[in-house]
Amino acid sequence: MSWGQETVDTIRDLEYVRRRLGDEFVGRERAVRLLQLAVVCREHALLLGPTGTAKSELISALARQIEARHFSYLLTRFTEPSEIFGALDFDRFRQGTYHVHTEGMLPQAELVFLDEVFQGSSAILNTLLTLLNERRYHNGARAEHAPLVSLLGATNDIPDDPGLTAFSDRFLIRLLVEPVGGTDLERLLLVGWQHEARRLAAAGNEAPSAGGGTLTVDRLTRLSLRLRDIDLDPVLGEHRELTRQLLIQGVKLSDRRLVRSLKLVAGAALLRESQAAQPVDLWPLAHIWTDPADRTTVEEAVHAVVEKHGGEPAQRRRPDHEILLDAREVSAPLTTDRRPSEWSVIDGLHKLGALSRELRGHQPVNTQTETELSRIIADVNVLLDQFE
Missing domain, CATH: 3.40.50.300 (P-loop containing nucleotide triphosphate hydrolases)
Incomplete structure (x- = not known):
């Protein structure tokens, strides 16, 4: 077919x-x-x-x-x-x-x-x-x-x-x-x-049109019906083992979410124009977590399986030195300014926090870079004391 x-x-x-x-x-x-x-x-x-x-x-x-x-x-x-x-x-x-x-x-x-x-x-x-x-x-x-x-x-x-x-x-x-x-x-x-x-x-013109009109709900509905034609047999074993490991680790996933997650896998295959799902189509499972505390565990487990089977990495990994360079660029104007504004210090800490999360997502973690980034964050954090 x-x-x-x-x-x-x-x-x-x-x-x-x-x-x-x-x-x-x-x-x-x-x-x-x-x-x-x-x-x-x-x-x-x-x-x-x-x-x-x-x-x-x-x-x-x-x-x-x-x-x-x-x-x-x-x-x-x-x-x-x-x-x-x-x-x-x-x-x-x-x-x-x-x-x-x-x-x-x-x-x-x-x-x-x-x-x-x-x-x-x-x-x-x-x-x-x-x-x-x-x-x-x-x-x-x-x-x-x-x-x-x-x-x-x-x-x-x-x-x-x-x-x-x-x-x-x-x-x-x-x-x-x-x-x-x-x-x-x-x-x-x-x-x-x-x-x-x-x-x-x-x-200065009239309000823009509500839609570009490239797709209609009728077309999407007919496409959705094609989900039932996707062969899921090639991924059922990987799906079962992956979800079993997540449950063993204490990840909270309801029966409803586990069953419906198969629909997402079928959808990923359909959007590849494939009639049979493959392990690379398991990528949507990274986004079915219930508790935000489980997010990282679920994402790492799913991404490991997908990448093992040739799927795209979840994110392009930047070199550690680039992350550290960005952190120095964020902190330099704050630590050299005698009286930075409270807003600029808080904004800087938000940016440094994002860089820290990005670095922690790297495996294995470079402890030297992590220590240097922690020191930079501590130096900027001290600046908040002057606003108390």
Whole structure:
């Protein structure tokens, strides 16, 4: 069996979108691939990270490339359910029927983006539980079908609240989005300024169109049906052994996540235009962790398997001396300035922290470089004492 032309065309249109967004958002290639995988597999994805890392803008940019009924909203503790699901029909309510007008609201959307997704009230999140898992919205006494393809969420962190566990588990795919910082600063500034220039040029014109229209939900749906044609037999052994090792190490993964992770593997194979999954297609498993504390363990285990079978490394490893050079460039103006501002010291510590995490990801760790970087961080940290 071979893929039909429509399937191949849709896959290649998705690849075009992936490359386009990858060029537009520096250092976000993995995030783009995961969001692409989410809409193909009809699963929900969560981007975590500090403010200013383009999480919201990236999701919005992807949505503009898909012709779909969109819904997006920034949740706060004070958001009312009616702002998300629709207003109550008071005329019918007076006649004894509870009914919500859902036109144009989340229950009728195909692609949804919720920013600060965990900030919603319990009334909102509990309603979303059924909608995300079963694609049904209980409108009064009736259960209405929801045409939802994927809900894409963004948050600064996952709250440590047992009451949110069930809702959090609905997001099969997770990615920690960290600042690009010094890892690709020159390209970040160049591409970022080009993006801002386009915004300025459009400021005096009419609002831009909501979508590029390269893909439709119908085409994505037909592509998703192809997932069932993927042969997973070649990877079941590796998948089973990998997940067994993670569970032995105490990684928390629900049965639901383990079963649905196979869909992500099938999706990775499909997007390669392959009819049989291979161990290199296990890469999405690096993003199915539940507890952020397990993230590094899961990523390292999955990346080891994928790289062993010829897959791409998770990240291009920079030489240790380049990381140390960046750290010195960050610290030099702070330690030589007699009175650096508090903001500049804090910003410098954030950048040094990112460099430290990058270095710790290297195996084996260069202890000499690690010691030098720790000394630089300590020297900058001392500068905070003058602001107390």
